[in-house]
Amino acid sequence: MAMTGRPAAPRGTGHEVDEDRRRFLGTAALSALVVAPGVSLLAFAEGQGRKQGASARTRWGLLIDTTKCKSSCTACVTACSSYNGWKNEGRPTDPQWIRKVQVTDPETGVSRSVPVMCQHCAKAPCVEVCPTGASFKRADGIVLVDRHICIGCRYCMMACPYKARSFVSEEISGQKPWAPRGKGTVEGCTLCVDRIDAGQVPACVQACAHEGGRAMTFGDLKDPASEISRALAEFPSVQLRADLMLDPGVQYQGLP
């Protein structure tokens, strides 16, 4: 089809504009040649000085085999509590980063004890509702509270279907250097983020392996060769409240 309906631009002016353009492009290319090596050097220096942080190529997850989890065992809860320095004395407002829940199928009577903590959802409702951006998801899928910007509104506690978060309502002292926590902010399981950044497994997983029934597996869900991915591929597993489609990073096997 012929291009119609548009008058051609006058030839004379078009030629002058071309000259200008050519000169501008030439100057731009020359300045780019002068500036580029400096920029890349800067980027190089920056890259050298920085340690590698959380990466989106990884997604940390937990797999809990409930057939190996005894209802009498609380090794994971004790380990989390002592490593992160929180204490639950049974009061309704006490922190519970991780807790044991007994689930029973009323039809068959099959009963399992299940550790429940922050499920580190891919589509976390606590992140959606946070008005300040304090509740956030790290690149590697760990859902955290930045207590520096948390205003303690507790929307996230309302939004979380797993009751994973708690609020610090009293002044506390004697915090662990690696787990700061304080009055007026919301807190929850961090998947022991400081240990993960240092290349270790979370405290609950370590305790379960040594004192418990080796029910917990920690690893990278995006790595098909990881222990957790192989276990997920081999046996069927479920996410808690999968109907909510939050895609939790914590998964369970052997639930009734």
Place this chain on the structure above:
Amino acid sequence: MRDRPVILAGLALLLLLLTAPFWLGAVAHTGSALPAIPRAKGAHCVRPVAWMRKNHMKLLMRVRYEAVHEGIRNRQESLPGCISCHVSRLADGKYPSVTSSKFFCNACHQYVGVRIDCFSCHSNRPGSGAGTVAQSGGEARLVALAAIGNPAIVPPRVAGGSSTARRRREAPWRWP
């Protein structure tokens, strides 16, 4: 005209009265009134001292963001890093309280009237936190188990394993 000496004396007296706060302050603030900054343990700071005096808060804000949001943790450039070097036991063997002027941060902050709330959440003592809370049996066990290591657990892949091991050795407050 006969009143001139009286007037001049009166003016001089007035001038002295008006500037009295300045003179009194000058007398009171001689010598020891400057903040007494507790000595640090290390040989030198992570940045030049003059730069740190002016910019330590900017550095802290930056490392705080990097550690919490990006997972970039540097042992030395962190609040626990500052504390482990700058807070020491007093002569009586106890750590200074966070409200006392003997606490490193307070030495200057009280002098210039700046109030910080870092330590309502962060630990104000160096080391593993021993002495601040009673070490429970559980933790001691956990630490002992961490030392043994567990072949059944596949440690997560972290790029640069050797640097991870080095970080582990260098971080006394994280790996008690």
